[in-house]
Amino acid sequence: MFIRNLLLILSVCLCYQSGWAQSMNSCAESRLHTVQRQAAATPEHQRLMNQYDMTFYRLDLQLERNSTYIAGNVTLAAKVQVAPLTAFAFELHPNFQIDSVLINNVRERVITRNAGDVAVALSTPINAGASVTAIIHYRGTAPSGAGAAIGNGFSTAIEPTWGNSVTWSLSQPYAAYEWWPTKQVLTDKADSVHVLVTTSAENKVGSNGLLTRVVDLPNNKKRFEWNSRYPIDYYLVSVAVSDYQEYQINANPKGAAAPVPILNYVYGGEALAFYKAEIDQTAPLLEHFSDLFTLYPFHKEKYGHSMAPMGGGMEHQTMTTQSTFFFTLTAHELAHQWFGDHVTCASWQDIWLNEGFASYAEYLALQRFSPANAGTWMQDAHNFALQRPSGSLKVRDTTSVSRIFDYRLTYKKGAAVVHMLRFEVNDDALFFEALRNYMRQYGGGTASTADLQRVFEETTNMDLDYFFDQWYSGEGYPIFNIEWNQEGNRLLIVNRQSTSSSSTLFFKTDLQYLIRTSTGTTTIRVTQDEPLEQHLLEIQGTVTSIEVDPQNWVLNTTLPARQNVVLEVPLLEETVLYPNPTPGFVHIDNLPFGATSAMVYNSVGQVVLRQQLKETMNVRLNVSELAAGYYILQLSNGSQRYRNRFIKVGGR
Numbered sequence: 001m002f003i004r005n006l007l008l009i010l011s012v013c014l015c016y017q018s019g020w021a022q023s024m025n026s027c028a029e030s031r032l033h034t035v036q037r038q039a040a041a042t043p044e045h046q047r048l049m050n051q052y053d054m055t056f057y058r059l060d061l062q063l064e065r066n067s068t069y070i071a072g073n074v075t076l077a078a079k080v081q082v083a084p085l086t087a088f089a090f091e092l093h094p095n096f097q098i099d100s101v102l103i104n105n106v107r108e109r110v111i112t113r114n115a116g117d118v119a120v121a122l123s124t125p126i127n128a129g130a131s132v133t134a135i136i137h138y139r140g141t142a143p144s145g146a147g148a149a150i151g152n153g154f155s156t157a158i159e160p161t162w163g164n165s166v167t168w169s170l171s172q173p174y175a176a177y178e179w180w181p182t183k184q185v186l187t188d189k190a191d192s193v194h195v196l197v198t199t200s201a202e203n204k205v206g207s208n209g210l211l212t213r214v215v216d217l218p219n220n221k222k223r224f225e226w227n228s229r230y231p232i233d234y235y236l237v238s239v240a241v242s243d244y245q246e247y248q249i250n251a252n253p254k255g256a257a258a259p260v261p262i263l264n265y266v267y268g269g270e271a272l273a274f275y276k277a278e279i280d281q282t283a284p285l286l287e288h289f290s291d292l293f294t295l296y297p298f299h300k301e302k303y304g305h306s307m308a309p310m311g312g313g314m315e316h317q318t319m320t321t322q323s324t325f326f327f328t329l330t331a332h333e334l335a336h337q338w339f340g341d342h343v344t345c346a347s348w349q350d351i352w353l354n355e356g357f358a359s360y361a362e363y364l365a366l367q368r369f370s371p372a373n374a375g376t377w378m379q380d381a382h383n384f385a386l387q388r389p390s391g392s393l394k395v396r397d398t399t400s401v402s403r404i405f406d407y408r409l410t411y412k413k414g415a416a417v418v419h420m421l422r423f424e425v426n427d428d429a430l431f432f433e434a435l436r437n438y439m440r441q442y443g444g445g446t447a448s449t450a451d452l453q454r455v456f457e458e459t460t461n462m463d464l465d466y467f468f469d470q471w472y473s474g475e476g477y478p479i480f481n482i483e484w485n486q487e488g489n490r491l492l493i494v495n496r497q498s499t500s501s502s503s504t505l506f507f508k509t510d511l512q513y514l515i516r517t518s519t520g521t522t523t524i525r526v527t528q529d530e531p532l533e534q535h536l537l538e539i540q541g542t543v544t545s546i547e548v549d550p551q552n553w554v555l556n557t558t559l560p561a562r563q564n565v566v567l568e569v570p571l572l573e574e575t576v577l578y579p580n581p582t583p584g585f586v587h588i589d590n591l592p593f594g595a596t597s598a599m600v601y602n603s604v605g606q607v608v609l610r611q612q613l614k615e616t617m618n619v620r621l622n623v624s625e626l627a628a629g630y631y632i633l634q635l636s637n638g639s640q641r642y643r644n645r646f647i648k649v650g651g652r
Contacts, residue, residue: 001150001172001314001336001355001405041091041184045117048089049183052078052132057193057237059180065203065241066165068156070096071139072198074181083128088120091177091184093153096140103134116177136181143178150310153178159309162267166242168308168321171235173348173404182234187346187446189231197239198223204244206265206306206319208237228318230298231444233344238316240265240306247272251283253290256299260286263304263319271307278325279305281369285331288368289338289361292432294439297342303334315358317341327370328362328377335361338439346446348398351405352472353452356393356414363415378419378552385413385477385555389500392475393417394449416555417471423510423553424467425460426614434459461612466508476501478509478528478554482561484546487569491515491539493546494567497531500557506531510614514550517541523550525594525615536570538592577633581647584624588635591617591642595635603630623648 041049054076061072076090088103093116101108101120110121126132142154153175156167169179176182195207201220209228217223244265251260262282266272286303290296296303304319313322313329315336322333339361340354359381366374388408395410397403404410425431434456438447441455453468481496493513499505507528514523519541526535546561575590594615600623602608608626613619619635626648635642 001312001333041117042114045089045091045114045119046185048087048119049091049185050188051082051085052080052088054078054183054188054190055131055192057182057190057232057234058196059194059237059239060196060198061180061239062198063167063205063239063241064199065167065243066156067167068142068144068152068154069140070142070154070179073135073137076134076136076181076183078132078134080126080128080130080132084125085127085132086122086125088122088132088134089183090118090134090136090181091116092118092136092138092181093143093178095143095178096138099137099139101134101136104132118181138181150312150314155308155310157309159267159307162269162271164242164244164267164271164307166240166308168240168306168310169238169316170310170314170321171237172314173235173401176234176237180237182237184234186233186344186348189233189344189445191231192227192229193232193237194228195226195237195239196223197226197241199241202243203241204246204265206238206240206244206263206304206321208232208317208319209301211263228298228301230301230317232317233341233446236315236317236341236344238306238314238319238321240308240319240321242307243268244307245272247276247279249280249283251286251296251303253287253296253299255290255295260296260299261302261304262286263302265304265306267307275325278327278330281325281327282330282334284369285334285365288365289335292364292435293335293338294436294443297337297439297443303337315340327365331362331365332358335365342444343439343442344446346448346451348404349395350447350449351395351410352393352414352417353447353449355405355410356418359411359415360418363419375552378416381412381415382552382555384408384411385416386500386557388413389477390475390503391501392503393472413555420471420509420554421456421464421467424464425456425462426510427460427612430460470504470507474501474504474507476504478507478556480511480548480556480558482546482548482558483564483567484543484561485564485567485569486539486543489538489540490569490572491537491543492567492569493535493537494564495528495533495535497528497533509554511554512549512551514547515539515543516545516547517543527614527616536572536590538572575642577644577646581649582623583648583650584622586621586623586633586646588619588621588633588642588644589617591619591635593617593637593640593642595619595642596637597635599634599636600626601632601634 056077058075108120112119144152150170153171154169158165174184176184197205198221201222205224207226209226212225212227215223245268247264247266249262264279286296298318301318305322308321310323313320313333315333320333335358339357345351345353363377366377391409395404422431437459438455449472453464457464476499479498483494485492510527512523512525548558573590577588594617595613596615598611599607600609628648633644
């Protein structure tokens with residue numbers, strides 16, 4: 001979800017003309033709500049709802065484009081998990097009157113309501129493993145207490161530029177119950193959903209999945225029937241009603257058996273002509289993201305947009321609700337179809353898995369289609385994230401909607417952490433393969449940060465505990481203070497790291513230095529393993545300046561690197577391998593190049609150990625699993641090579 005302040009909608013054209021990539025960030029940042037809002041259901045009521053597992057939703061509602069009055073019925077089909085089920089629990093805002101509840105075709109009359117918590121006593125308990133179907137008939141006017149991430153769960157307004165009246169839903173994170181009876185538990189996706197809406201004949205209704213038919217009804221009414229057969233979380237079910245004009249384009253992602261329709265419900269009049277060029281960018285974006293992340297997850301149905309004056313966008317599954325069509329906004333919401341819809345965060349404490357990755361997809365889209373703007377986007381993301389010197393990606397208070405959707409932490413620091421994970425892996429093929437594996441393993445379900453870490457570790461063969469400890473659970477960012485000195489062809493770089501938060505005292509990270517000399521420039525990559533790190537390099541020419549993190553990979557603040565002539569520059573030593581013999585680890589220091597791979601050969605020339613390195617001049621290799629004997633170690637960067645013998649002692 002990407003949100004903008006409603007007051008800024010009128011300045012859309014001005015933002016676009018003044019530089020869309022940068023202006024979109026500044027417009028979006030001011031969208032935050034400052035009020036504290038709470039999760040709807042009590043823990044006890046959530047326990048009652050977790051006694052069953054959702055399988056199917058069916059919404060059959062009467063709606064108009066200029067009203068938040070709702071009348072109709074909702075079917076909740078589920079399978080009982082805990083026996084015996086003696087009460088069927090769900091959530092519905094107290095603004096709505098419940099006319100009747102049928103449980104497995106029996107009208108139950110003992111209904112207990114406590115705020116939004118509803119429990120229906122069952123006249124006959126239901127055994128574990130059995131199916132339960134609840135049909136709730138209800139009516140009323142949706143609340144207007146700004147309970148959702150953007151405004152209300154169900155809203156109506158007149159779009160000020162084009163004059164259309166629009167009614168739309170936005171359920172994230174706890175506001176679905178503001179317009180339909182539901183179970184607001186992230187880890188319980190329904191297998192499918194049907195949304196039927198009866199409305200005035202001049203309207204169109206956008207929703208999830210495929211529009212299977214439109215039925216003409218008496219009294220100048222129509223019923224729009226939408227069906228989706230993909231798993232879906234409660235907050236991604238949606239409706240949008242207005243006198244839209246329809247505009248469809250197609251995308252052709254690799255691997256799809258047929259073109260993917262992109263169905264757009266746009267305001268009337270001249271709105272389509274105004275937005276058409278921007279809407280048309282959706283198809284190449286969908287094709288590009290399919291290449292990066294796996295085939296568009298809902299390719300058998302559709303993608304699309306329903307316009308609403310909501311102040312941004314909400315990634316409703318297969319049909320995003322959007323107020324406008326800035327390139328980065330459209331890219332962000334489309335990327336959510338993978339990160340958020342196909343794989344949904346298992347808890348709101350892990351919302352960065354949705355928003356951080358969708359935000360990073362804006363950067364990936366710019367890298368592909370407008371590379372000159374990508375660097376500015378990342379710098380802006382860092383600038384916003386640096387405004388939170390404390391606070392972590394992990395949302396510890398999931399009752400606070402404002403904290404869940406903290407723009408600087410959840411969105412921008414989230415994107416920066418994805419970027420740093422890419423840098424840490426140091427292999428784009430592996431990085432994107434890990435993302436695809438994440439989609440393959442958790443698609444259609446939910447995932448946690450621990451799940452993401454496990455997939456990345458399995459794909460890359462890396463231990464990433466330290467990375468997620470400091471960047472997900474930890475707070476703040478590193479502050480680098482760089483001094484250097486040169487004597488002859490020897491350059492000493494000293495990096496003293498402090499941090500912005502006392503909660504996280506050190507960030508282990510790789511870091512690039514751009515070294516400018518009288519003979520040219522060179523970029524080196526080294527690891528900051530300690531708060532005080534020294535790097536001794538052989539350099540050609542006279543150093544004129546050193547720039548830290550020139551490509552903006554690492555979220556940090558850096559004091560200007562300065563020469564300190566008092567620093568004593570040690571003599572360069574020859575490359576040394578130690579200890580030799582060794583029982584467990586072998587160290588190689590002072591390589592004359594940055595090694596990217598290590599291979600160990602046994603005495604008959606067979607490769608017995610292979611490991612990818614991160615362009616390092618100091619290697620520590622675990623050989624404890626090798627049998628005792630003589631070995632040859634080879635370190636290489638593709639063009640340069642170092643070889644030496646060592647002896648392994650002791651058992652495996």
